[in-house]
Amino acid sequence: MTIETYTIYPTKKYNRPPPPSRIVLHGLDLLSPPIHILNHRFYRPPTDSITNVIDKLKSSLADALELYPPVAGTVRTDENDEVYIALDAENISDIQFLVEMRDTPFVGDSEDLSPRTVVLLPPLSSTLAVKVTRFSCGTIAVASSIHHQVADLRDGWSRNPGRFFPDLIKESSLPTFPPPPFTVLSIPQTGVPAYLLAPSDVTRWKFTKNAMERLKLDFSPSIVSSDERKSDLWISSGDALAALLSGVITRARKNSKVSRS
Structure with missing residues (x-):
């Protein structure tokens, strides 16, 4: 059983403006050590x-x-111990794409299907790694390993990635810098935070089985659609x-003019 290794680089066909050279990680991103998240899918x-x-x-993947x-x-750390994602040309990591052809049939999930089996990622490890395994029965396993601190990105990328591409945004009141990480208070906070004491209205919604079926039908393409591809779509x-x-x-x-946070 041999494993072939390919190196995947980002494409340049969507004419995106260059990303920032660094994205500083939020304090919440750093709550976890540099572990990785494993995801195994079988087809x-x-x-x-x-x-x-x-x-x-x-x-x-390149797209x-x-x-x-x-x-x-x-993921790097500068001289001020600030942890950030380096995105300049020198720090674009080589994404390893592994392919293994096995002469045994699929019997279940296992650790060796992962592209990386370590618990803690060494410094300067690539953010992502992928491994595809094909079994003799034809089953295909696609496993990915992604750096946990990059997966969450609570600094705002997941909520509004466009702000990291200012050339795409003509007018915006959004900040162009990530919020600060955790800070140590000089005096311990006492009492309950005010936002937890704010009154709120509680409503209960009930959906009958028939109402849910009608809702799903409203969200589904028409079964008489002339587009055969659409007629096969469904919604859970x-x-x-x-x-x-x-x-x-x-x-x-x-309607209540609640500000975004």
Whole structure:
């Protein structure tokens, strides 16, 4: 069983402005040590050849690295002990894409399917690593390992990545710097924070089975659609309910002029 290793770099086909040279991590990002998050996904034998499947996965990963630059960066610490993601050309890490062809059938998940099996990532490790394993029965496992401190990015990237590309935003009142990390108070805080004492209205919503079915039907493409591809689409109860609640909450916040935080 041999393992082939490929190096994936971000594409340059979407004409995105260059990202900042560094993204300072928030204090909440640093609560956890430099561990990595493992994600294993398993797929039935594809109808396409394994070569085409691998090529598509490598191509889509390269696209994703361009559209989400932090994953291609390197976590570093400067002379002031400030931890940040370095995104300059010298720190764009080589994303390792591993491919293993096994001559045994799939029997279940295992640790050796991961591209990295360490617990703590060594300093200057690549943010992301991917491994694809094909079993003799045709089953394909796609495993990823991503740096935990980059995965959350509570500094605001996940909430508003556009602010890191000022050339794409003509007018914006959003700050162009991340919020400060945790600070040590000179005097211990006593009492309950005021925001926890603010009164709030509680409402209870009940959805019957018939109402949920109608909701899912409203969110689904028409079954008589001339587009055959659309007629095969469907939506889960959870996604339909989440879409409804998100819309209601957003309208309520806007009507009440609640500021974004």
